[in-house]
Amino acid sequence: MNSAAPSEEEVLRRLESFGKKIANLVLSGKEPYIEIPVRSLSNTVWDPVNRILKLGPRKARRDFFSLRESKKFMQTLLMLSIIIRARREGDYPTIRDLYYTGKHTIVYKDHLGRNRKEETWDTQTESDSVIRDIEVATGLLREHMGIMHDAKGKIVGNMIIRSKGYDIDLSRMGSGAYAIPPNPDRLEIVKVEAEYVLVVEKDAIFERLNEEEYWRRENCILITGKGQPDRSTRRMVRRLWEEYNLPVYVLTDCDSYGFYIYSVYRSGSISLSYESERLATPGARFIGVAVTDIDEYKIPRNYIIKATDTDLKRAKELLSYPWFKSKAWREQLKLFLRRKEKVEIEALSGHGFKFLSHNYLPEKIESKTWIE
16 A cells, blocks of 8 residues: 655645536536545444555435535535635645634525525534545545644654755754654655654653653654544654554553554544545554553552443443454453453553663563564
8 A cells, every 4th residue: 555645736636626526517507416435433444454444435425406415515615615725825724724714604585585694614513524525535635635733743763854945853852852743744754764663652651761762772763642643643653664664563551542542553543544544554563551461560559540431341342343353452352351450651660760661662572572
């Protein structure tokens, strides 16, 4: 699978082509409609060959002359026109900009001659949903369309990138790290000298490892998405795996939510399955903390936390997902449900603050005791 980003010319061509199909229906006297792939769990399928979640074949049809679908039809065209205008003018609006630009009141008369008002959209949830519809209909990510959003990922390591003509050495960030931009595809990766990528769930652990310069000692790239990762962080991880064949290891808490965060990096997410081919990293390996590590590494009892009912319910859901069907993952999840216990990455500090960076991580990677 090659997930290379389309050129700016290709982005504009696809957006305009989508609009022209609708215009041609109108000009030929036919009823205008839009077909949008359905974004739902029921239309999300597991691709066992490529090991990612994908959007299924079902599509929803929006007819302009349907009372139920006409508003959504017009919202889609309104948002499409705003995005095309921004691309033609070289602008980079935020998703909030798009919401406000398209938000206005339409005044009209009903069949009895009474004045009526209708908002183009009432909340940003509506406009965001339309943006996602345009993504799946055109096969373009919003990042490719120049739409900006809050990015939270950070990266540091033996790597040089080029952004807007400036070379940035990610090994010379001091105590800080480079903030991954909303569209990592606009970054040129000039040089990478690393043996692997370590993705850390928690920002605090990332900061500790960065302060210790773990990445320099172990010659790796260190990345965090600060919990549930945003699209930009996932895309950066994918690029390093795909373009440089770097092994990717993911470190999370030992709980059902940490396990799911790993699966988002590896297989994609249910809500954004249409993006998996660009954002998922099928080769990602779970390096821990695993349920079996509680005994294997003799985690002190005072560091072990009782799992909540929500934790256990989530673990049962993971067991039902085909991307958690491997023997190793079934053993971990069943053990989690039996023990009804969880631990955080920080629990490894029970053996000393440097145990994580000097013992646990190097030993896991060297002994190849990760989970896939």
